[in-house]
Amino acid sequence: MSEFTLNAQARNDLGKGASRRLRREAGLIPAVIYGGKEEPQSITLEHKAIIKAAESESFFSSLLTLSVDGAEQKVILKDLQRHPAKQLVLHADFQRAVNGETFTITVPLHFINEDKCSAIKLGGKASHIVNQVEIACTPETLPEFLSVDMQNVEVGQIVHLSDVQLPEGVEIPSLKLGADHNQPVATIARKRGS
Incomplete structure (x- = not known):
């Protein structure tokens, strides 16, 4: 099984305007981690890292490691929203992968x-x-x-x-x-x- 580790930061600045600023000014994309017994968590990821990982077919069907401010969690990619005309990722959704849960x-x-x-x-x-x-x-x-x-x-x-x-x-x-x-x-x- 392929191993993918992505670094992320928690974010508190939510909404359309904040997401646009992230993408335009910082080269980051907004994302959400949900599932398990924890509350959904809003994060940011480096756009370059997602684009590089998405080049591999196995990225979409592997267990991923997200390191959010140093704390690691196992997740799967549930959705990747792309720009309709440019090679840009706009948003990502991750689901927590809890051992034993289907x-x-x-x-x-x-x-x-x-x-x-x-x-x-x-x-x-x-x-x-x-x-x-x-x-x-x-x-x-x-x-x-x-x-x-x-x-x-x-x-x-x-x-x-x-x-x-x-x-x-x-x-x-x-x-x-x-x-x-x-x-x-x-x-x-x-x-x-x-």
Whole structure:
């Protein structure tokens, strides 16, 4: 699992104007930490540090360490608001990750063994319908990603959410809602003209 540590400072100056000043003058972004038994906490983070961390796919699905004025807390990233046209982060929301407590998070899907799939070797084309999925887990069982094994998939076969192998302690909440929510994840299409 990747390790990300971000330094932050508590902030008391709240509101739109204060947030704009932070972003414009100090190169900082406003953020909030919530969850657990503690009250929500308003903080500021360095914009450069968030941009650098966000370059890694695993930043969005890892347990993060936030050092707020020297006190460390384990969190997950719940939301990252970006500017619609510029490469700017406007705000971040973090949820405290309390050992033993279940939370939901979106993790990426990694499609493995496509190079060993006989249907692809014969000219079939893999199509990835979904690239990420929401899971429920505890901080101790949080996977960085889920693997979808494509080795034995045949032409025309559809891989569904229920076919994804889950680590122990990890669930896909949408599957509990019934068969209608067992959405397709990937398929292998027949070679054109055959």
